[in-house]
Amino acid sequence: MSVRVLIADDQELVRTGLRMILDAQTDIEVVGVASDGAEAVALARRLRPDVCLIDIRMPVMDGLEATRELAGPTVAEPIPVVVITTFDLDEHVFAALRAGARGFLLKDAGPVLLADAVRAAARGDALIDPAVTVRLIEAFADSAPxxxxxxxxxxxxxxxxxxxxxxxxxxxxxxxxxxxxxxxxxxxxxxxxxxxxxxxxxxxxxxxxxxxxxxxx
Missing domain, CATH: 1.10.10.10 (Winged helix-like DNA-binding domain superfamily/Winged helix DNA-binding domain)
Known part of the structure; x- marks a missing residue:
């Protein structure tokens, strides 16, 4: 059975690219796309995808709040969320993980890692882009005693x-x-x-x- 995915990104070109990559996988099916966080939450609650792929910075409702609404600790039936974004070493990365994101990828992660993150989230695992992990540790090291x-x-x-x-x-x-x-x-x-x-x-x-x-x- 295919992993059903919802994509949320405010850039049409990004949405189209992500959809093409994921639809090319024999075991993944994109069932919906959204251009802002509020639309993503509404669609996800209606479609109940296996995984939501969500950008952090979107209008109306940002990806952090959308993640919290769909996968936060108070959600009775959470939907796995993978956050995909550009990385700028700020509090948004930690906030996304605290909000309940199961995976975290850079937009230049590549098709293989993208598909692997979706599959991992669907089976209950977590996949965080190694580049994100390393840079988070470096950022922490710079600021921590x-x-x-x-x-x-x-x-x-x-x-x-x-x-x-x-x-x-x-x-x-x-x-x-x-x-x-x-x-x-x-x-x-x-x-x-x-x-x-x-x-x-x-x-x-x-x-x-x-x-x-x-x-x-």
């Missing part, structure tokens, strides 16, 4: 390996191949790590790793 020692870790040695891989922007599949463990085991480790450190997404997990002085080799 430097620590002189590594904080004690509540994680096992294997969980530490997984954290460091996530912090380098690796996907679950890449982590599994690098550490020679199954995809299911990677997911189990990540869920355990997030519970232990109170992280809500992969970026918060990566920042936690950086704060503790863990290597991002």
């Amino acid at each position: 430097q620590r002189t020692s590594r904080a004690p870790s509540p994680l096992t040695d294997r969980e530490e390996d997984v954290v460091e891989a996530v912090a380098r922007g690796l996907s679950n599949g890449e982590i599994g191949r690098e550490l020679h463990i199954s995809l299911g085991t990677v997911k189990t480790h990540i869920a355990s790590i997030m519970t232990k450190i109170g992280a809500r997404n992969r970026v918060e997990l990566a920042i936690w790793a950086h704060e503790g002085g863990r290597s991002l080799r």
Whole structure:
């Protein structure tokens, strides 16, 4: 069965390009498009797509509020949201993740990563563009006080390996191949790590790793 996707972007050229990329996938179907956040929320509630692909900066209602309306912590039946945008190192990236976004991509991420993010969101996983993860950590590092020692870790040695891989922007599949463990085991480790450190997404997990002085080799 195809993954049903709703696209929301205020630029017609972007909407058309995203639709062409996703419709070219044999397992993905674009079921609707919207030019602003309010239209996206209304369409999503009516069509109930498997995934919403939403730009942050749109008129009427921006992508952050649309994400919160569709996937926020108070939503009874949330719809997975992948935010796709240009990246300008501001609070909007963190805000989108706090609002409930399951994935985060740059608009120049490319067709493969775009389709992978949609598929990941549909199956309940999260995919954040490695470039976003790295730049978020760099931005955090520039503004955060430097620590002189590594904080004690509540994680096992294997969980530490997984954290460091996530912090380098690796996907679950890449982590599994690098550490020679199954995809299911990677997911189990990540869920355990997030519970232990109170992280809500992969970026918060990566920042936690950086704060503790863990290597991002």
